[in-house]
Amino acid sequence: MMANQRAEILPVVDLSDVSVQYNIPTEKIGTLKEFAIRRLQGKVSYKKFWALNHVNLTIYRGEVFGLIGNNGAGKSTMLKVMSKVLRPATGRVILYGKIAPLLELGAGFHPELSGRENIYLNGALLGYSKNQMDDVFDEIVDFSELKAFIDAPIRTYSSGMYARLGFAVATAHFPEILIIDEILSVGDESFRHKCEARIRNYQSRGSTVIMVSHGMGSIEQLCDRAGLLDHGKLVTVGDPKEVVARYRAEN
């Protein structure tokens, strides 16, 4: 009991004063030739754009945390900072636990390779070893319901089949931190339920889930806490219903 209570207050993701800045060239310079000419003329200038602006946030073990906000508010940037893809310009990101990001539909698959080969390729991209993939291979095939097609090149797969395979590979290992960026909007109804069931199962075993969604319904239903981002600033964090209400009021 004590252990459980302790577990709940342990931080898994800790962002302190995190900013991410994009330099957007005021004019598009696509070639080295152009760059050299402009540089000589002293005409290279950038507009600074803060995708994340001094954000402080702590996410705790075992919670489902939702991020909402308009397009361009910085939701995806926040996930990227957490998953080591982007290094922040200011501040500090600390993770306590292995992170399992979900790839976009079809990313990291090679169309000419079979489902079987793609499972290994995709697992390798997510940082797993051969042995780790051998252990979960059958599990992945079962979960994705692709047993009959596993040796066919995946260019013959439908987009639903891609999504099933991608989700099955990414969640095959118990994730300490699971990152979900709108991924559940793909696949049919029954498979979506299966995915949600798996996420709940992991969560009950101690996983932390961080999700981004435009579906306010799923944020209210699934999340323990939610945060609202606006123009790179974290406006509010708290009860999902209140955060969603505030988001709706502002739009």
Added chain:
Amino acid sequence: MENQNRVTYDSAKQGPHALSELQDLFRYRFLLEQLIKRDLTTRYKRSVLGIAWTMLNPLGTMLILSFVFSNIFKATHSYPVYILTGLTIWNLFSQASMATTSGLVWGGTLLKQIYLPRTVFGVSAVGTGIVNVLLSLIPLILVMLITQTPIRITILFIPIPIIIAAMFTLGVGLLVSGLAIYFPDVADMYNILLQAWFYLTPIIYTEEIIPKQFAGLFFANPMYWIVRLFRLPTYFGVWPQWADIWPALISGLSALIIGWFLFTARSDEYSYRV
């Protein structure tokens, strides 16, 4: 429960880029293996002859070139072997250094979504190149037998020029692909440069036909030394001397070190750019 609260990532703590990249690459060695396997199997996946093309490709080029130039190089003994030895090591360099850039373009969508060691595409491209060289040794030995070129024990030396060529290729490939992230036209420029470089290196012609006053052009060309180091133990059938080895070795090592340091120094920016 206590051990669950270990730090797995801290953005404020980072060792030297060049070194941490090396550690990450080792951690992702299964990915390297998978990328090489993918390159080898998908290249000819939909063709009947499959991987045999890897061997037939230089053979075809060699046949055409020997046919076209056989009159000019009549005096050169076993001219087909001369060409093939040059082409084998040149192809490793040109193909793998180009593939580094295209690999990074393919990986670009991934680099925006998940963390990967950024050098993984370059290293896997060179790995694929090495496997291709090993495969093309089969037609090389065949052609040597057909043209009655003596195969000497010195052929055992060839891992050394292959390793040196791989180092040089990786260094150049990383430099070019690092630049190509910022400026896509660099890839096209490099392609043109490669063609000029091919003709500046004695691959299809012998160095004797070049007037003495231009010989300096060869000595400043790392690929001249690398091609030569591959030819000495195969085509010429002699053990390379230290004077043959060090110019190639220095070129390979310095290209690799410069390429690796420059590429990794900016690698945090790549996911902003690709």
